Amino acid sequence: MTRDEIVLAIKDIIATIAPDEELGGLEMEVRLRDQIELDSMDFLDIVMELRKRYGVQVPEEDYMQLATLKGCVDYLGPKLESKALVLTALKG
Amino acid sequence: MRYDALILGAGMSGLAAGIRLAQAGKRVAVLERHYLWGGLNSFYKRAGRRFETGLHALTNFVPKGTPNVPLTRILRQLRISHDALRLAPQRHSKSALRLSSDETLVLEYSNDPARMRASVERLFPAETAGFERMVAALPGYSDATEADRTTSARARLAEFVREPRLVELLMIAPLFYGSPTERDMSWAEYGILFRSIHLEGMARPEGGIKALLDLLIERFEAEGGELRMRNGVAAILHTHGRVTGVRLDDGTELECERVLSSAGLVETEALCGTPRANEDDPRIGRLSFVEVCCVLDRTPLELGHDTTIVFYSDSERFLYERPETPVEPRAGVITCPSNYLTSAPDPEPFVRVTCPANHGFWTSLDETRYAAEKVRAVDAMLAAAESFSFPIRPHILFRDSFTPRTIERFTGHRGGAVYGSPLKRRDGQTDLAGLELIGTDQGLVGVVGALLSGISIANRSVLAPSGGLS
Numbered sequence A: 001m002t003r004d005e006i007v008l009a010i011k012d013i014i015a016t017i018a019p020d021e022e023l024g025g026l027e028m029e030v031r032l033r034d035q036i037e038l039d040s041m042d043f044l045d046i047v048m049e050l051r052k053r054y055g056v057q058v059p060e061e062d063y064m065q066l067a068t069l070k071g072c073v074d075y076l077g078p079k080l081e082s083k084a085l086v087l088t089a090l091k092g
Numbered sequence B: 001m002r003y004d005a006l007i008l009g010a011g012m013s014g015l016a017a018g019i020r021l022a023q024a025g026k027r028v029a030v031l032e033r034h035y036l037w038g039g040l041n042s043f044y045k046r047a048g049r050r051f052e053t054g055l056h057a058l059t060n061f062v063p064k065g066t067p068n069v070p071l072t073r074i075l076r077q078l079r080i081s082h083d084a085l086r087l088a089p090q091r092h093s094k095s096a097l098r099l100s101s102d103e104t105l106v107l108e109y110s111n112d113p114a115r116m117r118a119s120v121e122r123l124f125p126a127e128t129a130g131f132e133r134m135v136a137a138l139p140g141y142s143d144a145t146e147a148d149r150t151t152s153a154r155a156r157l158a159e160f161v162r163e164p165r166l167v168e169l170l171m172i173a174p175l176f177y178g179s180p181t182e183r184d185m186s187w188a189e190y191g192i193l194f195r196s197i198h199l200e201g202m203a204r205p206e207g208g209i210k211a212l213l214d215l216l217i218e219r220f221e222a223e224g225g226e227l228r229m230r231n232g233v234a235a236i237l238h239t240h241g242r243v244t245g246v247r248l249d250d251g252t253e254l255e256c257e258r259v260l261s262s263a264g265l266v267e268t269e270a271l272c273g274t275p276r277a278n279e280d281d282p283r284i285g286r287l288s289f290v291e292v293c294c295v296l297d298r299t300p301l302e303l304g305h306d307t308t309i310v311f312y313s314d315s316e317r318f319l320y321e322r323p324e325t326p327v328e329p330r331a332g333v334i335t336c337p338s339n340y341l342t343s344a345p346d347p348e349p350f351v352r353v354t355c356p357a358n359h360g361f362w363t364s365l366d367e368t369r370y371a372a373e374k375v376r377a378v379d380a381m382l383a384a385a386e387s388f389s390f391p392i393r394p395h396i397l398f399r400d401s402f403t404p405r406t407i408e409r410f411t412g413h414r415g416g417a418v419y420g421s422p423l424k425r426r427d428g429q430t431d432l433a434g435l436e437l438i439g440t441d442q443g444l445v446g447v448v449g450a451l452l453s454g455i456s457i458a459n460r461s462v463l464a465p466s467g468g469l470s
């Protein structure tokens, strides 16, 4: 996956767990939870989906790295490099 | 083949827990004894018509996107969009307290809390400020203290509201919509119920309970969950204090890591081999109901009745308790599903009337007397309900009713107790490792409460670092 695809992968996961949120204008460097309604349980769901879709394990001490979209790309980049993008909510 | 988790019961809590676990990639099955899903909140066909057994109102209604409230949390966790529920809000509802044959106090409310405040002001102007202080002091969903859990709601209300008749009026709807105890409840429970009914509000999914159940089943199966109907659990198997699996009614044994049970506290204990509790065991709830559902030849609105739900008390003291008589027509709920603001009305209008009933009476009768007593009880209920609503009986095309016996038979809840045991297990824990309670006896009642219960216990069980489902 490229960096752009990783952004898409994260947005797709958010769209799956939060179907009522508007994701069009998400900023890369602002904390996700300051832009949309996300609580700790939702973060857990994001982590769960990363495991289910891409087999990526994120240990609890690294959750902080996923606070912004940019953080996600930096942290997940190496882990997702060889993986193909999976879209469920945003496809079509 | 070993399951990560087996869930007892395809009611609201079981389905919600199932969705959460399946989403987490767990191998999970929901086992249901009945051939229909939904539990206390289900539906059935009679004479070519579909009837509902639960859901007068979905409480906790808020508009799409409202942050930090139970409905939004639940939809998010189950990945169901607010739009998919197609919630039709209530017009308005009321609690009515009859003081004498010519004096009835009526408290009106809607999904706009200002309406209730105005109604209090009209009835008892001097109590308005006290009422507002009471609302401001209500415990929240998650910040109730130990003291809130042990203090009487009536006692706390009386600290804010001096007029005893207003206290009585303010108890009616919250008691009816979720108190497992008679006459009173804790201040913590009152806070939750008052918020869910009066500060948030009431709505109905278009298509009723079936539409909501269809969504849940669809989600569960889409995530790979397995729904096994007519798979009653006869026993929960365990060795050395730890759950190992279940044995079904037909003798089949299934192995699993964990069991989440919505069968109820004493019911689940009995499945683990504890001797069956006596009828008068204090852990068995005392509140059950007779409900009649009447198909009408015209809408309640055409008959001059525009209220969605009427909670009524035909006596100055609201008789929310197990009656000595078969049924207590002096306390009831009148629900008109066609009085939700919907663009897709049900094919035929109907009205439902629900009154407290005596479980022991209804389970002691033979078939002939059972049928006759049902007619008698329902006639008395309809007569009382009409005095708070509109002439129902002249307009009935068809009617069907159920009793505490029906509730016990189809949901397994001892005593036909709709709100379960008065003693809740808030942490869901039992004496066995790997066995947790969800639903009514874990502490949360109502459709939204049961969904929340299934979600929160499933979340904990997926996340539990020790003995978790890793």
Ligand SMILES: Cc1cc2nc3c(=O)[nH]c(=O)nc-3n(C[C@H](O)[C@H](O)[C@H](O)COP(=O)(O)OP(=O)(O)OC[C@H]3O[C@@H](n4cnc5c(N)ncnc54)[C@H](O)[C@@H]3O)c2cc1C
Residues within 6 Å of the ligand: B008, B009, B010, B011, B012, B013, B014, B031, B032, B033, B034, B037, B038, B039, B040, B041, B053, B054, B055, B056, B057, B058, B059, B231, B232, B233, B234, B262, B263, B267, B271, B289, B291, B354, B407, B410, B411, B412, B413, B418, B419, B438, B439, B440, B441, B445, B446, B447, B448, B450
């Ligand atoms: C007449 C009526 C009206 C109501 N109105 C409303 C309302 O308007 N609004 C509202 O919010 N709530 C309402 N409720 C309450 C609401 O229905 C319940 O609080 C809620 O559905 C409880 O869900 P639950 O999952 O805890 O339990 P249940 O729905 O009881 O689910 C338990 C399930 O487990 C199954 N089961 C039990 N034992 C076994 C076994 N050994 N093996 C396999 N399966 C088993 C049962 O068959 C059942 O399906 C109403 C209830 C009734 C009866």
